[in-house]
Amino acid sequence: MANDSMLKFVGRDQAYPAKRAAETRAEDFREIAERYAPPAAEDQAGRCSQCGVPYCSVHCPLHNHIPDWLRLTAEGRLREAYELSNATSTMPEICGRICPQDRLCEGNCVIEFSGHGAVTIGSVEKFITDTAWEEGWVEPLVPGPPRGQSVAVIGAGPAGLTAAEYLRVSGYEVHVYDRHDRAGGLLTYGIPGFKLEKPVVMRRVERLKAGGIVFHEGFAVGQDATLEELRRRHDAVLIATGVYKARNVDVDGSGANGVIAALDYLTASNRKSFGDTVEAFENGSMNAEGKNVVVIGGGDTAMDCVRTAIRQGAKSVKCLYRRDRANMPGSQREVANAEEEGAEFVWLSAPLGFEGGETVTGVRAAKMRLGAPDASGRRAPEAEPGADHLLEADMVIKALGFDAEDLPSLFGTAELGVSRWGTVLVDGRTLMTSLDGVFAAGDIVRGASLVVWAIRDGRDVAKAMHQWLKARAKTGVRERQA
Numbered sequence: 001m002a003n004d005s006m007l008k009f010v011g012r013d014q015a016y017p018a019k020r021a022a023e024t025r026a027e028d029f030r031e032i033a034e035r036y037a038p039p040a041a042e043d044q045a046g047r048c049s050q051c052g053v054p055y056c057s058v059h060c061p062l063h064n065h066i067p068d069w070l071r072l073t074a075e076g077r078l079r080e081a082y083e084l085s086n087a088t089s090t091m092p093e094i095c096g097r098i099c100p101q102d103r104l105c106e107g108n109c110v111i112e113f114s115g116h117g118a119v120t121i122g123s124v125e126k127f128i129t130d131t132a133w134e135e136g137w138v139e140p141l142v143p144g145p146p147r148g149q150s151v152a153v154i155g156a157g158p159a160g161l162t163a164a165e166y167l168r169v170s171g172y173e174v175h176v177y178d179r180h181d182r183a184g185g186l187l188t189y190g191i192p193g194f195k196l197e198k199p200v201v202m203r204r205v206e207r208l209k210a211g212g213i214v215f216h217e218g219f220a221v222g223q224d225a226t227l228e229e230l231r232r233r234h235d236a237v238l239i240a241t242g243v244y245k246a247r248n249v250d251v252d253g254s255g256a257n258g259v260i261a262a263l264d265y266l267t268a269s270n271r272k273s274f275g276d277t278v279e280a281f282e283n284g285s286m287n288a289e290g291k292n293v294v295v296i297g298g299g300d301t302a303m304d305c306v307r308t309a310i311r312q313g314a315k316s317v318k319c320l321y322r323r324d325r326a327n328m329p330g331s332q333r334e335v336a337n338a339e340e341e342g343a344e345f346v347w348l349s350a351p352l353g354f355e356g357g358e359t360v361t362g363v364r365a366a367k368m369r370l371g372a373p374d375a376s377g378r379r380a381p382e383a384e385p386g387a388d389h390l391l392e393a394d395m396v397i398k399a400l401g402f403d404a405e406d407l408p409s410l411f412g413t414a415e416l417g418v419s420r421w422g423t424v425l426v427d428g429r430t431l432m433t434s435l436d437g438v439f440a441a442g443d444i445v446r447g448a449s450l451v452v453w454a455i456r457d458g459r460d461v462a463k464a465m466h467q468w469l470k471a472r473a474k475t476g477v478r479e480r481q482a
């Protein structure tokens, strides 16, 4: 009986997998939490009250069948739980690790509102699929019957990989082009190993390669081929290039040695974790060891920089943010992790300039206070006159977010329609851009967002492309040349 194992939230406390001690985990780049030891996942899944209207699923961008796989887990039917979880997601174990669950599924769990603490959905999701990988339940990717049409996917991040997987299953020849030497997008070179260990990403990529998806790594569209060339080579093209233009801090000294961009820093660190030789790390410019580090920003990228610097052995790590804790965009869970590991947050502070001339020695900062709400609804920070202060720094990491690159120029296609922020415009129904047969998905459409939304977009665009390609095949229209 299902209910024998469910509805246990009153007598059974919420329990996340234990985190490793802060001083131990700050010495390596391994994930900070161990997996549930059996039967903890089953016990925690059994706390679910099997809601008739599951708000957890409503607020999951993938609308995962959460109550159903929780029930199967609680009953010890892990393989079925995995199959159900896999039915709506291409990377459940990755979402289980890095979704901001407190804002999505868990933040909307009714048990949370009744004061019992949400069901630990993300940790159970991770447990189910990690177990599936270990037990050999993750099936190889089986391509559908060949359709004689081919698709180019530009960008091997979660949006591109998800679309590539579904299109291959539908029988298309799929070519993925990425300017990096490894696939995965920000899963590989942005997000640090202490949130997402790299073998977890690489085994997904290997599965796609084994399923016949062709990867062209180290291939930059706009440099190694124009968009038009790809359009001629393939029947349809997907742009899933993410957003990479770093926002700058426009103050005196921002060009000084030691003032670096967040993604360059995180990429260098992730490359080291792969065992690569990284010149910028070896010469010290991207290595925080022994340095006083100031990170500027209050989002998840800033948190990742702070925690990476701690692991590299920085002398001190401070995070400067112009609003207060309650008004920061980053996850509160990540702030707590960073504080446990030794980071100091300097709230209500904004940089006025970088001291030191050629090489940075400090950050001059203004003290801020919160004024009336701005257009985003958050209270706008304003400087308090005469309250400037100086922070010692020999490495400053700028983590103020990302905008879209100028794709029409980069791709040599002025007709590609973009918004005033540079994101690619798509038709809301067909998900096609202004160019016939060219689709777009992920951050390059939404602006900087989340992995789970990129997966959702990849799933939706694959469906839309399949419809379009089928119609195209029926009418016999075939414009590509080679």
Ligand code: FAD
Pocket (backbone or CB within 6 Å): 098, 099, 100, 154, 155, 156, 157, 158, 159, 160, 177, 178, 179, 180, 183, 184, 185, 186, 187, 190, 191, 195, 219, 220, 221, 222, 240, 241, 242, 243, 266, 300, 301, 304, 441, 442, 443, 444, 448, 449, 450, 451, 452, 454
């Ligand atoms: P991306 O993952 O950016 O992939 C785009 C790919 O396109 C890249 O591989 C790039 O090399 C390639 N590309 C770009 N231009 C070209 C070109 N011209 N030719 C060929 N290839 C090209 N989200 C979460 O949900 N949880 C987190 O904890 C989290 N942490 C983050 C930490 C950091 C530091 C950052 C920067 C982001 C984080 N995010 C997180 C956001 C998340 O990573 C993104 O929303 C997601 O990766 C977007 O997926 P995507 O496929 O659209 O693009």
Ligand code: SF4
Pocket (backbone or CB within 6 Å): 059, 060, 061, 062, 063, 064, 066, 095, 096, 099, 101, 104, 105, 106, 121, 122, 125, 452
């Ligand atoms: Fe929650 Fe993310 Fe998993 Fe959805 S995909 S159930 S939001 S952890």
Ligand code: SF4
Pocket (backbone or CB within 6 Å): 047, 048, 049, 050, 051, 054, 055, 056, 057, 066, 067, 108, 109, 110, 111, 119, 121
């Ligand atoms: Fe279970 Fe919470 Fe979802 Fe309700 S909202 S079905 S209790 S996980």
